Amino acid sequence: MENKPPFFICSLSGGKDSSAMLLRLLEENRPVDMILFCDTGLEFPDMYAHLDKLEKHIGRPITRIKAEHSFEYYFSDAPIKRGNPEKFREQFGRDYNGYGWMGPKMRWCTNRLKDQPREQFLRSLREKYDIRQYVGIAADEKYRLERKNNQRSECIHPLVEWNMTEADCLKYCYERGFDWNGLYDRFRRVSCWLCPLQSLSELRKLWEFYPELWAKLRHYDEMTWRKYRADYSVKQLEIRFAFENECLAKGIPVRNKAFFTALKQRLEAADDKT
Numbered sequence: 001m002e003n004k005p006p007f008f009i010c011s012l013s014g015g016k017d018s019s020a021m022l023l024r025l026l027e028e029n030r031p032v033d034m035i036l037f038c039d040t041g042l043e044f045p046d047m048y049a050h051l052d053k054l055e056k057h058i059g060r061p062i063t064r065i066k067a068e069h070s071f072e073y074y075f076s077d078a079p080i081k082r083g084n085p086e087k088f089r090e091q092f093g094r095d096y097n098g099y100g101w102m103g104p105k106m107r108w109c110t111n112r113l114k115d116q117p118r119e120q121f122l123r124s125l126r127e128k129y130d131i132r133q134y135v136g137i138a139a140d141e142k143y144r145l146e147r148k149n150n151q152r153s154e155c156i157h158p159l160v161e162w163n164m165t166e167a168d169c170l171k172y173c174y175e176r177g178f179d180w181n182g183l184y185d186r187f188r189r190v191s192c193w194l195c196p197l198q199s200l201s202e203l204r205k206l207w208e209f210y211p212e213l214w215a216k217l218r219h220y221d222e223m224t225w226r227k228y229r230a231d232y233s234v235k236q237l238e239i240r241f242a243f244e245n246e247c248l249a250k251g252i253p254v255r256n257k258a259f260f261t262a263l264k265q266r267l268e269a270a271d272d273k274t
Contacts, residue, residue, distance in 0.1 A: 003130075004128065004129050004130040005129055005130065006031075006129065006130045006132055007033050007034070007125060007128075007129030007130065007131055007132065008030075008031040008032055008033045008034075008132045008133075008134065009032075009033065009034045009035075009036050009122075009125075009131060009132070009133050009134065010022050010025060010032050010034070010035045010036065010133075010134045011036055011133055011134060011135050011136065012035050012036060012037045012051075012062060012136075013037070013136065013191075014037060014043065014047050014050055014051050014054075014190075015136075015189075015190050015191070016166065016169045016170040016173055016184060016190075017136040017137070017138050017141075017159060017166060017169045018136030019050070019054060019136075019169075019173050019178060020136075020159070020164065020168070020169035020170075020172040020173050021134060021136040021158050021159055021169075022035060022054070022058070022134075022136075023058070023172065023173070023176060024158070024162065024164075024172070025134060025158060026058055026060075030158075032060075032134070034063055035060060035061070035062045035063060036062075036063050036065070036118070036121070037051065037062050037063065037064050037065070038064075038065055038066075038113075038114045038117055038118050039064050039065065039066050040066075040067075040071065040109070040113040040114060040192055041066065041070055041071055041113075042071055042109075042113075042192035042193060042194060043192065043193070044180075044183060044190065044193050044210075044213075046180050046181040046182075046183050047180065047183065047190060049181065050178060050180050050181075053178065054178065057176075057177075057178075065117050065118070065121050066117060067112055067113045067114075067116065067117045068117070069112075071109070071113060073098075074098060074099055074108065074109070074112050074113070075098045075099060075100065075101075075220065075223070075224065076096070076097060076098035076100075076220075076223045076224055077097050077098055078097060078098050078099065079097055080097060080098065080099060092225040096224065096225040098224060099226075100224040100225050100226030101196050101221075101224060101226040101227065101228050101229075102195070102196060102197075103196065103197075103226075103230075104197065109192070109195075130154075131154050132154055132156055133154050133155050133156065134156050134157075134158055135155050135156065135157055136158075136159055136169075137157050137159060137160060138159050138160075138164060138165050138166045138168075138169055139159055139160050139162070139163045139164055139165050139168075140165040140166060141166065142160070145157065145160070170184060186202075186205045186209060187202050187205065188202070189202075193206060193210070193213050194213070194216075194217050194220065196228050196229050200237075203237060204237075204241050204244075207237065207238065207241050208241070214234075214238075217234050218234045218235065218238070220234075221233055221234035221235070235270070236267055236270070239263075239266055239267055239270055240263060240267075243262070243263055243266055247259060
């Protein structure tokens with residue numbers, strides 16, 4: 001069996017855990033041959049600014065890879081073979097291309113925009129090297145270690161080795177001047193800004209603090225067949241958030257039966273107008 005030279009890759013998402021991992025690896029002079037970031041095209045602008053700042057700080061290039069096609073292509077343009085096209089047309093009124101919005105059981109975005117391009121990129125490197133990947137799983141996220149792709153022999157988990165929790169990682173980055181322009185003050189997790197799997201509270205912050213991204217979200221919602229969330233479309237979320245603001249300004253509770261009854265009436269009235 002051919003002995004291949006080891007090649008150490010730091011897998012970087014740009015978030016607090018992988019950023020702290022990268023900074024400490026370099027501070028401890030651990031071998032890092034490549035820093036790999038898989039760009040979905042859907043990160044917050046503040047995240048891209050963070051990556052540029054991080055790259056400048058460490059004086060090392062970050063290798064940025066992308067999927068063959070954009071999110072928009074997979075979302076609304078890719079030709080999809082439906083299991084029952086007649087039933088699909090009956091349910092949604094016409095044929096649509098694309099996967100539409102992702103959901104808990106249909107996370108095509110992770111597969112198409114992250115996993116596939118990363119594996120394709122690594123496949124060529126594995127032909128030449130014995131790949132070792134640093135993966136930024138925090139010490140209090142051990143449930144993630146149970147996932148099959150994180151149990152491969154090539155994966156190394158420095159944060160677990162250092163017993164660094166998620167809170168430790170954020171503190172570590174803050175102490176070194178990395179604050180993501182306040183992203184972690186608003187969001188518990190910082191990933192793709194348009195993800196439907198975010199909590200309502202985080203979607204509300206997106207609506208409140210990032211109007212340009214929200215306008216883009218509404219545009220996407222109008223392009224596709226699958227509802228943004230099982231409970232709300234993007235337009236319906238706007239109605240709910242605006243109604244919450246209206247009630248809060250008047251000192252009216254927004255988590256009781258009366259609120260949800262009134263909200264339902266507003267949503268129905270909006271549907272009648274369309």
